[in-house]
Amino acid sequence: MRSQTLKLLYKISFKTKDNNPYNMLLFLLIIMSFSRAANSKSLLLLRRGASLSVEGDDFITSPDNSFTCGFYGMGSNAYWFAIWFTNSKDKTVVWIANRDMPVNSQGSRVSIRGDGTMVLTDVDGRIKWQTNTTSIDIAAAELLNTGNLVLKNPQGDILWQSFDVPTDTLLPSQILTKDKRLTSSSRKGSFESGYFNLYFGSDNVLSLIYDSPDTSSLYWPNPDFDVYTSGRTNYNGSRLAVLDDTGVIQSSDHFQASASDKGFGIKRRLTIDPDGNLRIYSLINSTGLWMTTWQAISQPCQVHGVCGTNGICVYALTPKCICTPGYEMNDPSDWNAGCKPTFNKTLLNSQVKFLEVSQTDYFGSDLYYKPNFTLEACRELCRSDSLCKGFTYRTWGNGHCYVKSDLFNGFMSPDFPGSVYIKLPRSVQLSKPSIFHGSSNMCESHEAEILVGSPSMYEIARRTVRWGYIYLFCLALGAIELLFIVLGWWFLFTKHGVPASVEAGYRMISNHFRRFNYAELKKATNNFKEELGRGGSGIVYKGVLADDRVVAVKRLGDVFQGQDEFWAEMTTIGKINHINLVRMYGFCSEGRHRLLVYEYVDNxxxxxxxxxxxxxxxxxxxxxxxxxxxxxxxxxxxxxxxxxxxxxxxxxxxxxxxxxxxxxxxxxxxxxxxxxxxxxxxxxxxxxxxxxxxxxxxxxxxxxxxxxxxxxxxxxxxxxxxxxxxxxxxxxxxxxxxxxxxxxxxxxxxxxxxxxxxxxxxxxxxxxxxxxxxxxxxxxxxxxxxxxxxxxxxxxxxxxxxxxxxxxxxx
The missing domain is CATH 1.10.510.10 (Transferase(Phosphotransferase) domain 1)
Incomplete structure (x- = not known):
């Protein structure tokens, strides 16, 4: 390309009719200018005593031009000394020296001093970053074809390398060791350090952890399983992990995974993203875009901390975050900051109520665990403990009670067999219970209506009135309940006092994938009257649910006699969301009846x-x-x-x-x-x-x-x-x-x-x-x-x- 340009310049200078002698001088000046421009853009070495300026156009490039190192700017006055993929469309950054301390757009520079230290200084001369090298034997900085920035001595020995101080990305052949970790950015479009980390834990297992100033929570491998059930081993003294050139990531704890396009010749990177997920990306050469070819967490809501403290992750079309009922966002632009209560916390020590949110739980923070416990006993345990923020009640077997000291990172899942009960001051006004899915309710039973610190109405009645008065009391109570029902309907349909954002969030929960009963679907389809189509797996009928959603109900035939086929289809579709895939709303499994409920597609x-x-x-x-x-x-x-x-x-x-x-x-x-x-x-x-x-x-x-x-x-x-x-x-x-x-x-x-x-x-x-x-x-x-x-x-x-x-x- 360069030679062609020079030939063109020669023609312009000498192939004119006037054959002006000044053309020779012009040609020489152009060549000198062209040479300077070409050399100023790309350096293979930055020698000791030399420097790169933020105002200049000089960069260090790898010999094959795959990677570039230099000042990377974002916004109007923030620059970082970084390494990025030269041929990616967005110049994807893989390493940053000063990720939490950007430098000024004027006067900043990086240089190799006489003592062998590579130093990044701001406009006022303050050091923002430097290498831990003090060897006067360092000759130059070089960017290798692997994306590794190295400092070498005259003999070519590496005395320092960027591979030893990773940020959020691991490149092929870069080794993650026991004393290093990858740390995510705080949010997309930012280089600031976030809270998600990939590292080797104290058990020698390669792990993902949410680590904020307030709390830490391990979420990969699944903390519900032991090391060996997860396919790992903690007999792992070396603690090494690497992504090789074929797209295989493996670590010394026996973990191994591979990119879906496994093979040589593809540029890849392993990055821990701002959403806490660990992914392998492959570069599409023709477009410069990245394609996800592996990720550690298949369901984003399983990432701890993704919605912050007091947040709930809801998988509806795409994962969404909402605040726990009674809470609001700390920072409307950042879910990492979590949610804060809208009420005075001291009110939780007096009159309280509980709000049920079905199929929802919070990771960890268990004050107590009580197996074979009744719901009423679990409620009383939380009510009487000032540290309790709510409790989870799991409904398998005889019931399991988990009293929570914190509502950290909630998640809603159709697979979760229970509900969370949020402890709220009695004075907090929220939307009425029927907007929740299924049997979710405000715990407005007689028992739940009794306020902490108040004597039982039944106790008063027993001590002060005769049986006749008790009957009259019951009639009066029935009338009051009827009044409450009427008022409840009024609140529901007028959405009185409910912020639109809260209403939308709760509706997101109530409309999610769930389990239907057979009678409900039989009624919805008018006894399976209108057939839409049939195939090898069953017959599809048109139906209308109680909330007026039009659906397609697939009644599975004998081909699905085995539970394995049925559950495979249900769990697969129920967790997949994409605009070009039919959405699954739920399922029914009662005796021999097995049905799947899908969105109705018009044409x-x-x-x-x-x-x-x-x-x-x-x-x-x-x-x-x-x-x-x-x-x-x-x-x-x-x-x-x-x-x-x-x-x-x-x-x-x-x-x-x-x-x-x-x-x-x-x-x-x-x-x-x-x-x-x-x-x-x-x-x-x-x-x-x-x-x-x-x-x-x-x-x-x-x-x-x-x-x-x-x-x-x-x-x-x-x-x-x-x-x-x-x-x-x-x-x-x-x-x-x-x-x-x-x-x-x-x-x-x-x-x-x-x-x-x-x-x-x-x-x-x-x-x-x-x-x-x-x-x-x-x-x-x-x-x-x-x-x-x-x-x-x-x-x-x-x-x-x-x-x-x-x-x-x-x-």
Whole structure:
């Protein structure tokens, strides 16, 4: 590139008609200027006595130009001495010298002093960071191809390296040792140190911990299990962890995991993010964007501290934080700061009440644990203890009582068999109980209405009145209760005194995934009257829930006789949330009745709008192709439960009111743990015509079976015909239509025929389609149906390719 520029300058200077002698001088000046500019931008070494200025354009780059080191600015007057990926789109930073002490945009510099110390100084000369080296033998600073900034002596020995002082990222070949830790940023878009850490604990196990000034809480590996149940060992004196060049992270406590795109030749990083999750990212060279290829925590609400003290993490579409009822955010812009009470804490020592929030718990902070305890006894235990902030009551067996000293990091989960009861002053006004899910209530039983420090009304009655008066008292009490009910309905429907944010937060809990009873769904579907469709896994009916939500209820057939299949589908879909996946609201399991409750999608399935008279236009088809790819990419790469759909076809792609796709029917989905024993899927049913060739060969199934099915769907959308209808009975002939199509594309495309795309695309569109998008989709579709699965692209790469031509709208 540089030589071409010089040739161009030469032509400009000498190939003119006037042949002016000053052109020679001009050419020399330009060469000198060009040389200075080129050299000022990139240094391979920063020698002792030299410096980099924040105002200058000098940077240290690795020999292969993968990494750059220099001043990195954010905002108008804040700079950091940092290392970043040169070719990533956002110049992703992997190491920072002064993460908590930015320097000024003028006068700041980094230099190697005569005593061998590398020093970062601010505008006033104050030292903001320095290396712990004092060897006069240091010759220069160099940035290696690994992203490691090193100080070397003249013999090339490394005397200091940035790999020994990591920030939030571990690069391939960088070793995390027992005396080092990765610390997250406090929030996205900030370099300031946060509260989440990856380190080796005192038990020698590689762990994730929330560590704030107020509290510490270990959350990975799962603290509910012992070390060995988690697949680790604490017989680990070396305490080393490393991410290798193939995308495998392993540590000396026997932990091992790998990126989904495992292999050489990909730039990767292991980062602990501001949300407390540990992830491996892979760089997509064509776009400079990052793709998540592994993460430690599959459910974000399992990260302790993600919503701070007195916060509750609710998984609704995406994880959301809300404050515990009776509390409000400390800092409206930062959930790490948690929530504070809206009441005077001293009121908890007098008249109190309890607010139940079902399927919710708080991590740790147990004052007491009482097994085989009644709810009433648990309530009294909390009521009588001034340190109690609430209690959790788990409803399996005979009941388990956990009295909480703090409400640190709550979470709502459909798998949690119990409720939390929040201790609040009697004077605090909150919304009425029916906005909570299921049987949640304000504990407004007679027992709960009795105020602490007040004599029992029943005690007074027994001591001072006759039986006749007791009957009259009961009648009066009934009238009062009726009045309370009426007032309760008035509060509910007028939402009297309830802040909109609190109301929205509580509704988020009440509408979450839950367990339905059979009678409830029978009523919702009008005794299963309106059938929407049927398939191998069961029949789907339309229904309306008590809260007026329109739903699709799948009544599972005999194919789901085993509990394992049923629970696999339920737990998988219930925890997955994506705009291009059908949302699951809950389930029912009573005796032989097993039903799944989904959101209702208005415009039926894709096949109804593709192979019939009312067919989709081109823009809608492309949107469906892109949305479907995004949904599958989420299943394969982002939700990281390694979900394989195994039955991708037009009938399982539903269209909402805006004709956006939502992938349905996860009845065949299985969980595939990568690189683990017994991960092969052995009991699979699919649809002929969309099944990848490896099915017939009994090979272990991977996400590439979904890629194959997606490819068939894409080609059907392009041609407007059902390719599976062409398939003959003999399974060996399944590929014939696809081979014919591939041959057609090859023959017409390579013969210079510019109309080859038109010969493939659905003639019903009458030429109204984007040629660029159509050609891209054809190539993607054919790549997806390659017989060799290793040649098929990943769904993440398909999404990226389609997004690059999303704006090509010429018709």
């Amino acid at each position: 039926m399935s894709l096949d109804k709008h593709l192979f019939y008279v009312n067919f989709l236009g081109w823009k809608q088809r492309f949107a469906v192709a892109l949305g479907t790819a995004k949904g599958l990419a989420y299943l394969h790469h982002e939700c990281l439960e390694w979900v394989i759909h195994c039955d991708v076809k037009p009938e399982n792609i539903l269209l909402d009111i805006e004709f956006q796709p939502k992938i349905a029917d996860f009845g065949l989905a299985k969980m595939s743990q990568r690189d683990s024993p017994g991960s092969e899927i052995t009991r699979i049913r699919g649809t002929k015509g969309y099944m990848a060739p490896e099915w017939a060969l009994n090979h272990p199934l991977t996400a590439k079976v979904d890629v194959y099915g997606y490819g068939v769907v894409v080609l059907e959308m392009i041609k407007g015909v059902k390719l599976s209808n062409w398939v003959v009975d003999d399974a060996e002939d399944q590929e014939i239509p696809l081979k014919n199509l591939r041959r057609q594309v090859k023959e017409t495309g390579q013969c210079g025929n510019s109309s080859w795309v038109e010969s493939i695309v659905d003639p019903r569109l009458k030429g109204k389609f984007s040629r660029i998008q159509a050609e891209t989709l054809i190539q993607i579709g054919l790549a997806c149906v390659e017989e060799d699965r290793s040649k098929r692209p990943t769904m993440a790469s398909v999404v990226q390719t389609l997004m690059e031509c999303e704006d090509e709208t010429e018709i």
